[in-house]
Amino acid sequence: MxxxxxxxxxxxxxxxxxxxxxxxxxxxxxxxxxxxxxxxxxxxxxxxxxxxxxxxxxxxxxxxxxxxxxxxxxxxxxxxxxxxxxxxxxxxxxxxxxxxxxxxxxxxxxxxxxxxxxxxxxxxxxxxxxxLDTTTKEELKNIRIKLADLTNQFSQNVLNATNAFALSLKEEDVAGIPESDKNSAKQSDGTYKFTLHFPSYIAYMTYGENRKIRKELYDAYCTRAPENGKLIEEILALRDKEAKLLGFETYAHLSLATKVANTPEEVISFLDHLAEKAKPIAEKEYVAIQDFAKSLGEEQIEPWDLTYYSEKLKKASFSYDEEIYRPYLEKETVIQGTFQFLQQLLGVTFQEVKTNVWEPSVLCYDLIVEGETRSRLYLDLEVRTEKKGGAWMHNWKPHFQDETGKTELPIAFVVASFPKATATQPSLLRPSDVVTLFHELGHALHHLLSKVKEAFVSGVNGVEWDAVEFPSQFLENFVYEPKVLQLFAKHYQTKEPIPNSYIETMVKAKNFMSAMGVVRQLEFAKFDMLVHKERPNESRVQEILNQVRKEVAVVTPPSYNKFQNSFTHIFAGGYAAGYYSYKWAELLSANAFYSFVDKGVFDLEHAAHFRKTVLEKGGSANAMNLFRDFYGKDPDIDALLRLNGIAA
Incomplete structure (x- = not known):
């Protein structure tokens, strides 16, 4: 088969x-x-x-x-x-x-x-x-070649600027930094090297006690690649030209041609509505950090103090340490418990099969729904030297029916880099690893449960960019549900279930200062959409960013902060006029998730409805229409606020 x-x-x-x-x-x-x-x-x-x-x-x-x-x-x-x-x-x-x-x-x-x-x-x-006529086609081709070159240059400038800066610090300068981060920074001469590469930068900004050094790092980080200001101007002008050659009003309209959202105005309205709800909460969170800093003797906090005091407040509010969860999250038990959860949630049974694999630790399963074998899943979860880091779902074959009427069944791989078992200890996961597993399985189920007969829109094929994360984000939310964790979070030695207090702390940690995180994402997303709605020069780009910050941000950065010059997601990646997609997909996933939670999590009739209207339909219809078929109405922003721990 x-x-x-x-x-x-x-x-x-x-x-x-x-x-x-x-x-x-x-x-x-x-x-x-x-x-x-x-x-x-x-x-x-x-x-x-x-x-x-x-x-x-x-x-x-x-x-x-x-x-x-x-x-x-x-x-x-x-x-x-x-x-x-x-x-x-x-x-x-x-x-x-x-x-x-x-x-x-x-x-x-x-x-x-x-x-x-x-x-x-x-x-x-x-x-x-x-x-298009030959001349226009040639012009379009040249624009795309030039854009490829400029975006690559933009990215290279950011990388070069990041690599060019390093601080050599003495022992007394690294007070407060965790041992693991100190070990990563330690040089052969006994000094510590901190750079603008994110893991190094964020470690010092979060834990480094020396305020002067935090400011030095912050200043260097937010003024990287000033030459990119001119490149942004060129990139936006060429994108605008490309859009007009293809018959679109602006590049924002061109970008949305392959997405669920219909117009830039619809996206901006969504972002503004979310900002209206989240900003008052974010302002309260900011005041809480300021008050906490004052209690420690810091009268006026600056942007370079924010992460530092936020982390201190988080520790003071509740002690959350991923390490204490690991004995309760033994990999094999987690996998079996996850399958048990998916059977209860969606009525999907996983049956292990022995077949050819590329590595002995790889597991293979057939997915059975209502007694019918529907698809096959390979799980490759352990870290290896010859394997790329990170986690992903890779679809091998889609579900479809060919011209003779023969049906092909879907196959997918879920790959992660979880810790390997040792001679003395099994593979113990962190809560974030379990979130990763659920997320990638969400993508996999979207592909594997497809019943679409046309290959190009089956499973994850043909799903719009701003909706492809919907099933994966939907599934990962269940990691924080006590009913779900109780299925597999058991101490690997004593078999004791995870204490409820641990679960409560985990949820609080997830939502700590979340409104400030939301408005930061909204700032990026609105700026992205607005600069692609016109053809701004370098100074106008800054004006747009200043205006967005005035409307959305709760922390106003200094005027020399040129964050836009290192915004590679939109000026060198695939997110141009699409950065809003993160929140858009989260909106759908939050509504779907709470529709299950409000029915007590496990409700097979509701699950069958979700399977048939969303998961089995893949990319065969507009994702928003599929969502409405499932939910019965448009998504409600209150569910997204609830997911982020923000009162509506």
């Missing part, structure tokens, strides 16, 4: 991909040679061959991430430019585009899933510049 995953013969896999690209090109030519086009005779086989190629690519990219070697790096690097060329040529193919337009106007037998595939494909072809 499921193909086996083979981790050997990378050279053969590379040849398969190269051959597949060639055979796909020939197959597409034969499809285009038909006298007329329909979804069945063109888009069905077209999706199948592209999915087959994607599956082959996943095998190599996955192995390069989890079983990295010189061979995997070489082969993957060799393939990337060829794949890039293949997909670029495809996106610029006028004949395919003409065939899609003909299907749209003549094929009357299209169901809603197929219509979504067709709409997405036509939209993506248009966004790649198909249908």
């Amino acid at each position: 499921f193909p086996e995953f083979h981790s050997d013969n990378l050279i053969e896999k590379e040849k398969t991909i190269l051959d597949k690209m060639e055979s796909n090109k020939q197959f597409i030519e034969s499809l285009l040679g038909q006298s007329s086009f329909s979804f069945q005779n063109f888009l069905k086989p077209y999706q199948r061959i592209q999915t087959e190629l994607g599956d082959f690519i996943t095998e190599i990219s996955h192995l390069n991430s989890v079983k990295n070697s010189e061979e995997s790096q070489t082969i993957y690097s060799r393939l990337l430019p060829k794949l890039s060329e293949y997909y670029t040529d495809l996106g610029q193919n006028e004949t395919i585009f003409a065939a899609l337009l003909q299907i749209q106007s003549t094929d009357k037998n299209i169901n809603p899933e197929q219509r979504k595939v067709l709409e997405n494909e036509i939209r993506d072809f248009r966004l790649s510049g198909v249908g």
